[in-house]
Amino acid sequence: MRQVESTPEDDKLRAALANMRYAACTSEDLSFLRTRIAGLRPSDPRLDSHLFRNVAIITAWNSQKDVINRLGAKRFAEDTDQDLSVFYSIDRISSRSVDKSKWKRCEQSRCSRIGSKMRNKLWNAAPSSNSEHLPGKLLLCLGMPFLLRTNDATELCMTKGQESVVVGWDESIGPDGQRVLDTLFVHLENLPADRTVQIAGLPPNVVPLIRTTTHITVLMEDDTLLSVAREQVTGLLNFAITDYTAQGKSRPENPVDLTNCKDHKGYYVALSRATTAAGTIILQEFDESKVTCGATGYLRQELRELEVLDEITRLRYQGLLPREVTGVYRRQLLRAYARWTGSRPDPDHFHPAMRLRGEENTALADRSFDDYGEWAPSGTKSKKRDHEGIADNDGRPDRESRKRNKKTKHDVVGPHRFANSTQDTAEIPTGLVWDSINYSCGYDALFTILYNVWSQNPTRWTEHLRSTSRLMSHLSTQLAEVSREVLTFEDARDSMRSMLHTFNPNHFPYGTEGTSIDKIVCALFPTNRTHARGHRICNKCGYTEQEERHLFTQYLCAMPTVAQxxxxxxxxxxxxxVQHHLGNASGRCPMCAINGVRSRLAMQYAISVLPSLVVVAVDHASLLYSRSLCFDVSGTMSILRLRGVIYGGGFHFTARYITDSGAVWFHDGMSTGRECILEGNLDNLSPAFLRNARGKPAINLVYAEAQ
Structure with a gap:
């Protein structure tokens, strides 16, 4: 909140927002927020006031935003006594594959052409029904608020989320006789005071938006996905925006609809956009429990650590921090600060919800560092993370801690001995417990295999993983902490997931959307690094192609040819x-063709360094899963053995881990938790056994360097 005034109401709003950040609103906060709900009484804020006319309403759902924009366009045309001009898109079937990141369970449409009926459906569909929120038709008139949707020219302030007003357009007739926009001219609003955009031939702050082609995925009425190439000006009407889009904006008039905000964070984002309390209006009643329930353990820890880091920075700047309070990593620095402060109370500016009681502060300071700079509770064998067991202000463990303690009740995290069995020397692999709040089955399946492979020889596999990629290097560090019981296996998974989410939030979302196992593998195993190079040659005339071809990566997609x-x-x-994939060369010899002879080229390749891990995607029923893959590496035979199989179906992933001796262990984090179930040995199982696991087909094979 960038407050521009300081009235008593503004102070109340600021206090309510400060408490709302931690979901700790008081009865006084709620009483004040109720006074900002729109109503018909003289003392109530009025939505029909001229202050809020044509100001975008912040809402939580894109579907609500689309409806408000449609109704707002009609109302604006009536208010200004104008006729709405409707401009349609030009749609064609796209050759690109559909984007399933938003609609995991939907299948691709078999539509091969767009007829008149299909075209009308695409035009009338809401913008939120496609992956890029690109409208099939735009309802425009002069003076209408418009929101830019892409970063066209950042140096000209033409960025995603920039507000503007329509001042004119150029149009033409499309291939189906419809009106289409060629160029839309908009006046940029709310620019920095010292910034003026000037384009030759146009008034100040007026910029052109041209029609461009964007490849989108459309969710059809029958829940199928259609890939479409759409020509349209990229933008939306600005009578409503989502709380996500509103982030970073300051608004003198701030109408909000909190009905469908997911939690207190959505409430906070929406309400904190206001610069004054008088400019805040809440459209209807809201759920008070969302802002009084208290923050989760994870959020409390994160916000507290940020406050402590701010305090450390202030003390260091003022020269009040002793030299021993230092650390390379955040955890080291926080631990050093906790040792220094001891049982002293937190600074006064810390919010009460973030403060620790004296005994809790002392407990945090009573830690010792291990060789890797991570902390471990002194004198105890079982190690916990910082936020586990920390109590809320009422003395009870917070909700997140209670949930995590229940989930991590087993102390053993590494592979352990199989007792009361004839195989008393065999180790039981360790699996991951499925996260029912943020679906984790894709991570569980892959990381269960990788951890148990790593645990057979941690020193060697740590070196292998570190040489694979930056993410795999981080994974090796996390696995080492799991082995030393500094972290639980679930903590290590969540750390990797956080890094992947930061890398690409769309591919690696939180919540119940799920994640494609292929995207996880592609992120961990670099597909741009090749381990085999070759040239195409002709065995008949000796022709050698000059172009070097890159043939072998750590992620392969097996699709047998008709000849195979x-x-x-x-x-x-x-x-x-695999051997055919390396040696296959399409095309005919150009030298033989000159002489009238038909001769096919062959591939002459050499493997420089064999990767220690290879993942093969299998999507064909006619493939047989080989127990080992043999490669000639500089005259030496190297072997990769099958160590795991990942299965997928019904919006869930499971895995089988295979030991060096051929023992097959099944894992499903949803049903088996940390345990793995022994199913037999490959020597005694049929070749088709690995194709399916409890109704789910195999989708990935994991091969690892032989011990």
């Missing part, structure tokens, strides 16, 4: 497909 299927009617072994 004909040669192996009972199934194509993965090992056969």
């Amino acid at each position: 299927l004909a040669a192996h009617p009972e199934g194509v072994p993965i090992s056969t497909w």
